[in-house]
Amino acid sequence: MTKILYSDDLTTCFSTWRKEGIMTFGPVQEAGNSGFREVQDEKELDMNLILTSRTLKELFFPRTEPMLSYSIGKQQIETSEFLPSEKPCIIFGARPCDAAGMAMDDELFNWDYRDEYWFRRRSRSVIMTIACSTSDDFCMCTSLGLGPDSAKGSDVLLRPLASGKGWLVEELTEKGDKALQSIASLLKEGTEEAAPTAEVPVLFDLEACTTWLADPENFESHFWKEISERCIGCGTCTYLCPTCHCFDIQDEGDTYEGIRRKNWDSCSFQLFTMHTSGHNPRNTQSARWRQRIMHKFNYFSLKFSVNSCTGCGRCTRECPVDMGVRETLQAISTLQK
Amino acid sequence: MSIQEQYRSRAKELLGEGSVKMVIGYGVGTTATRRRPIFITSPDETDRLVLDASCRTNLAGYLLREGLLADQKSIAVFLLPDGVRALNILAAESQLATAQIVVLGFEIKGEEVKPLEGTAAGDFSAIIAERKEQRKAQPSHEMAVKLEEMTPAERFAFWEKEFSRCIKCYACRAACPMCWCRRCVVDNNQPQWVNTSSHTLGNLEWNLVRAFHLAGRCVECGNCSEACPVNIPLHLLNGRMTDEVLTAFDHYPGADEQQEPVLASFRKDDPETFIL
Numbered sequence: 001m002t003k004i005l006y007s008d009d010l011t012t013c014f015s016t017w018r019k020e021g022i023m024t025f026g027p028v029q030e031a032g033n034s035g036f037r038e039v040q041d042e043k044e045l046d047m048n049l050i051l052t053s054r055t056l057k058e059l060f061f062p063r064t065e066p067m068l069s070y071s072i073g074k075q076q077i078e079t080s081e082f083l084p085s086e087k088p089c090i091i092f093g094a095r096p097c098d099a100a101g102m103a104m105d106d107e108l109f110n111w112d113y114r115d116e117y118w119f120r121r122r123s124r125s126v127i128m129t130i131a132c133s134t135s136d137d138f139c140m141c142t143s144l145g146l147g148p149d150s151a152k153g154s155d156v157l158l159r160p161l162a163s164g165k166g167w168l169v170e171e172l173t174e175k176g177d178k179a180l181q182s183i184a185s186l187l188k189e190g191t192e193e194a195a196p197t198a199e200v201p202v203l204f205d206l207e208a209c210t211t212w213l214a215d216p217e218n219f220e221s222h223f224w225k226e227i228s229e230r231c232i233g234c235g236t237c238t239y240l241c242p243t244c245h246c247f248d249i250q251d252e253g254d255t256y257e258g259i260r261r262k263n264w265d266s267c268s269f270q271l272f273t274m275h276t277s278g279h280n281p282r283n284t285q286s287a288r289w290r291q292r293i294m295h296k297f298n299y300f301s302l303k304f305s306v307n308s309c310t311g312c313g314r315c316t317r318e319c320p321v322d323m324g325v326r327e328t329l330q331a332i333s334t335l336q337k
Numbered sequence: 338m339s340i341q342e343q344y345r346s347r348a349k350e351l352l353g354e355g356s357v358k359m360v361i362g363y364g365v366g367t368t369a370t371r372r373r374p375i376f377i378t379s380p381d382e383t384d385r386l387v388l389d390a391s392c393r394t395n396l397a398g399y400l401l402r403e404g405l406l407a408d409q410k411s412i413a414v415f416l417l418p419d420g421v422r423a424l425n426i427l428a429a430e431s432q433l434a435t436a437q438i439v440v441l442g443f444e445i446k447g448e449e450v451k452p453l454e455g456t457a458a459g460d461f462s463a464i465i466a467e468r469k470e471q472r473k474a475q476p477s478h479e480m481a482v483k484l485e486e487m488t489p490a491e492r493f494a495f496w497e498k499e500f501s502r503c504i505k506c507y508a509c510r511a512a513c514p515m516c517w518c519r520r521c522v523v524d525n526n527q528p529q530w531v532n533t534s535s536h537t538l539g540n541l542e543w544n545l546v547r548a549f550h551l552a553g554r555c556v557e558c559g560n561c562s563e564a565c566p567v568n569i570p571l572h573l574l575n576g577r578m579t580d581e582v583l584t585a586f587d588h589y590p591g592a593d594e595q596q597e598p599v600l601a602s603f604r605k606d607d608p609e610t611f612i613l
């Protein structure tokens with residue numbers, strides 16, 4: 001016997017949570033673009049999306065956020081911090097590749113410094129992930145050791161029923177369990193079958209790739225220039241990646257008064273590594289693309305024993321010149337043979 | 338011979354006889370309908386070139402890659418008529434010499450690809466003139482008409498909502514062949530003229546600065562809207578600027594390489610209707 005949540009009960013489910021003061025978030029489609037935002041009820045959700053074009057990370061690491069305000073007077077300096085609220089949230093309908101990305105970034109944001117902005121939002125949120133029963137041409141979770149029903153980073157995993165009428169519910173964490181308790185009366189016992197998960201082909205041999213990348217001989221290889229010749233350095237791959245986490249800190253205002261903000265940044269940009277002297281250690285686009293790949297599949301894994309890619313496929317799906325991690329790793333795996 | 342075959346053999350010939358050092362064209366992409374820019378330097382590789390109705394990206398911007406044209410050697414590039422216009426503007430703005438560029442011109446009508454006669458940028462003036470007349474006769478987009486009918490407040494609300502999604506990736510700039518500044522004003526940080534944050538003000542500043550800088554220069558190739566990862570209809574904004582320069586100055590951006598830039602030229606008989 002397993003617990004089932006029926007789609008028909010979703011309205012009550014959302015209103016129960018909201019009555020308890022929990023904010024509800026989910027995937028929505030607006031003006032031809034999709035992402036996660038707060039929703040009042042389940043009708044706003046687009047449950048047919050395989051994957052939103054923007055990622056879940058925006059809910060934890062917004063593209064811009066104020067950190068503190070400052071004012072410098074004759075006698076004293078005043079600062080006040082803007083920390084995110086701790087109001088509980090439930091994110092309904094994340095996908096396994098996005099949820100996994102959040103777990104990967106937990107490592108990074110708690111490494112030499114604990115990023116309170118990230119962790120306040122992380123600890124107030126429950127991620128309820130829906131396993132994928134369909135995928136598109138760009139999905140590659142299975143190539144990264146994950147899959148259409150992987151549980152990494154999720155608090156609750158929902159498996160779509162074969163009948164399409166709801167989900168089998170699996171709680172994975174204490175937080176998840178708590179979120180389910182408040183809707184306990186809506187969870188029905190049942191024996192219905194789950195729909196088969198999506199069949200996502202494995203596209204490359206990840207281990208062969210990481211071995212090649214770890215070999216210092218290959219750092220200066222011609223491969224980098226050839227594979228990234230068409231890259232226009234637009235940063236789309238970074239900004240739409242669930243695990244890319246680089247940011248810039250900017251003061252807006254003047255010397256005496258202003259707001260310090262944390263804004264997304266990308267290693268694809270020339271300015272990212274530009275020194276004040278004018279020297280740029282990564283002065284070609286190929287050096288920047290190499291950095292993106294090396295960071296994800298070499299440096300990050302050396303430090304945290306996990307690659308910083310979930311195989312969501314967005315970097316290929318959305319690249320204006322049809323590049324992406326997929327092509328590069330496929331090419332590296334063939335170099336091996 | 339199919340048009341693709343025709344252009345492949347033309348590219349092979351050009352590389353083989355050494356009249357160009359590189360051909361910039363389209364190759365197969367990740368899926369059946371995706372095309373990607375490719376750079377061919379050997380006559381043996383011209384079979385990688387693809388030419389079909391999916392080849393829509395304006396490739397003119399690649400010509401400005403640092404150092405690419407510095408050796409005075411020529412490059413052949415696949416261009417739609419809007420791409421040729423971009424080339425004309427780049428030449429007018431002293432960013433390249435058209436003598437170094439061999440145009441492999443083509444046009445897409447519906448789902449059909451048609452060859453265009455000519456090899457030098459100047460050879461395409463007839464089709465460009467034809468497109469100018471078409472552009473004058475009808476607005477580029479249905480939504481553009483709707484926007485005109487709105488009150489200024491409604492229009493502002495429309496753009497505010499669209500720009501609210503902007504994530505400040507600057508992909509529009511990276512994809513635009515006209516955005517060739519080595520250092521964009523928004524990247525100037527001493528002082529930081531334009532906020533880097535993607536909040537309402539920052540987004541409005543960025544998108545308006547960019548639109549102004551493209552007035553009379555945008556060739557409406559669509560690269561920016563296509564690249565924008567959050568689907569902001571940038572073509573409507575830049576298209577509006579084209580309407581303006583067309584009506585005020587009969588200026589069709591990139592008509593030829595002698596054309597004077599609208600925002601950088603002065604005439605004594607300028608009507609100056611906007612000065613009170």
Ligand code: SF4
Pocket residue numbers: 230231232233234235236237238268315318319320321322323324
């Ligand atoms: S790989 Fe593609 S998406 Fe990423 S910076 Fe280069 S052109 Fe942009």
Ligand code: SF4
Pocket residue numbers: 237240241242243244296308309310311312313314315316325
């Ligand atoms: S690198 Fe590409 S495939 Fe991997 S998580 Fe980021 S966007 Fe997705």
Ligand code: SF4
Pocket residue numbers: 395512513514515516551554555556557558559560561562571572575
């Ligand atoms: S602004 Fe957009 S449409 Fe105009 S030339 Fe640039 S990329 Fe093309």
Ligand code: SF4
Pocket residue numbers: 502503504505506507508509510544564565566567568569571
């Ligand atoms: S491409 Fe779109 S999201 Fe990126 S900066 Fe331009 S308008 Fe903003």
